[in-house]
Amino acid sequence: MRYVYVAGGGTDVAMDQAITRQTQFALYSLINGLKQKDFGLHTLEGVTCDIREFAGRFVAPVGGKIVTDSGGYSFIKGDIAPSKLLMLIDCYTVYLESEIDKYDYVFSLDIPFSLKYESFNTRKNIFHVNKKSIIETRMLLEKYEELRDKFYFVWHFKMPEQFAIWKHLYNTLEMEKFVRNHAVGGMVGIKKATNIQYTPFTGMSFYILSRHLHGNFAEDDLRIHFLGVYAPSDRFHIAFLEKLFQGYLSGVADVLTSYDSINPIHTVRMNADVPLYTICGGQFVKYPSLLDAPEEVLRSVAVDDEHVQMILLEMDRRRNGIRLENSAAFSPLNVYSNLQLDKFFGMIIDKYDLTGEVGKATSPTNLNGRLTRIFDDIEKKYPKSFSLHMKKTIFLTLERTWYWHKWFANKRDEATLDLYMDQTIRDIGFPAHLL
């Protein structure tokens, strides 16, 4: 599981360098070229230059990858009027074709709903605009074979109508011929809106796995990206699913998961005091605050001595309650901390063979017992590494995953898959609908 750094939010060179060096994977959105009132190819040109510069300056030197986000979010938040959606689609496809040898990956242009133009949120409108977007993209996928390696198809599932639309378009436009990589969208704010505690994307991930196995690239590696995920319990589950799916495809292909979030960067800008996680000599250590970072960690994160001194100065300011001069100063440290936490999740899943435990469990009750025993042991060996809330979230999520695993291991049929997806979406109970 890899974290993808959401770049383009500032002008702090040391921060960009220090973070990209760690993640070796960055996401850059087209949004800055598409949110202007008079947007067009002339505004897209500017953000294209920015993406090229970022990739050349920070990503290429560390042998990393850059993924371009379509900028469809500018429609969601209302910067683009519905009447200009064809313009948006055209800008996106010009970028897709013109810059094909410049990006490593690119997300599809998905238009799931509008926060501002509520009357646009009908099944008919969402269907038609996404149909246009996917058809235009499909033409390029047909034309450029290399685009198929780079393209991520973004799914939406939180509203039943959305999932029906995406499923229908994927099937009728025969996207299985072209889609190698998948992404799960629409997850920002979903838990808050629905009050669900468990991780919502298990069903969608199994659905993607199923589409992959029925598609033209069944014997190739499967990439799944989770857009806008930050909660540690959700990341734990991504790591779990990656290992579970790797087990399914073992010997045939690999499964590579990733997620992105602006949260590790923003949290520390907002003055929040967050813990520092680190793995040292196989031991997982949790410091109460980033300000407690050992020098060795700080030096491994910073780009040079000057950067170390800048972070130390800002630490002093924060300790003394003085406003920071560089609000992004702790972002690289927080990214380090979160990457270490992800590594720890991977260690735990392997050490306790959690995927195997789900496989061996005879029922959710049985699984709950197994997990209780395992997490008691984890608590002894790694005290306070999992909060009670997080443990509960993991249990709830894995209990739901048990059903999906049984389906995959035993039946793997389309009828049950559809039934389970319907049930999953109903259980999530997202409060809004497309009319």
Added chain:
Amino acid sequence: MSSFNTILTEYQVDFDVKSPICILKPARFKAFVRLMQQLVKINGPRPIYIRNSRLIQPIGHVNFWVDIDLGNILTRDGTTEKSPPAKDGSSDEGVSFGFQATESALRELHSMAGKMPVAIYDRGDGLAFVGAHTQAQLLKPAQPTLSLVANLPTDKQRIGEDVSHIDLGDLKSYAAKTKFIALLCYEGQLEQIVARGKRPYTLYQLTSEALKNRTPELVFTSQGFLALAGELELSLGIYRNGLGYWLKTSSRPSMINNLTTYERLYVGRI
């Protein structure tokens, strides 16, 4: 017919498919009109000739030429099918048409830009640009083709190296609205520009030190410096052919395949 082809046919019905010369999708149409407006702004109204999705002609006078590859903007069928760049105008793969570009006609086109695709039809004496709600008629030029032959410098006639990695915003802000820009070459390499009343601007930052206390061997004056230039893949170079010295400026404004201008330079300062 596969289900995708059925859907594609339905989708194409959305466009007015009655043998137009081409159909421009919204962003491409807007970029096209914007570019034509810039051409008119440089030196007044003129006939525009596009052959195989490529525009090669002088703008205003024979000392300033443009070579614009519109292969990704002007496509034959309005799909994203990319026309191959027309190198010599001999192939017939792209889109060809001519029209009288005037400020008022382009203003009319501009008002159509932004929301829906626009189809271009040949209507005998003029071109009709047909959008979803309105249309505009542009006159064709009196001469159906351009009679001038381009005698532009080739790559082999380059002096020094092309300069790239240019910060367009910074350079434009330096040049501001100065009409005459001096181009300074040292040992055959374009290194600095000078706007009247200002200290020289070194194009490549690291070279500043190397130019201290040196006098340029060649000085030219440009009157169309950075006209039409975009930020993407911008490069500047000095060339020399039988007609004299040229400033070649190449970039990809508004994501078009390529836009190159050739300006014949005045030798010396004005």
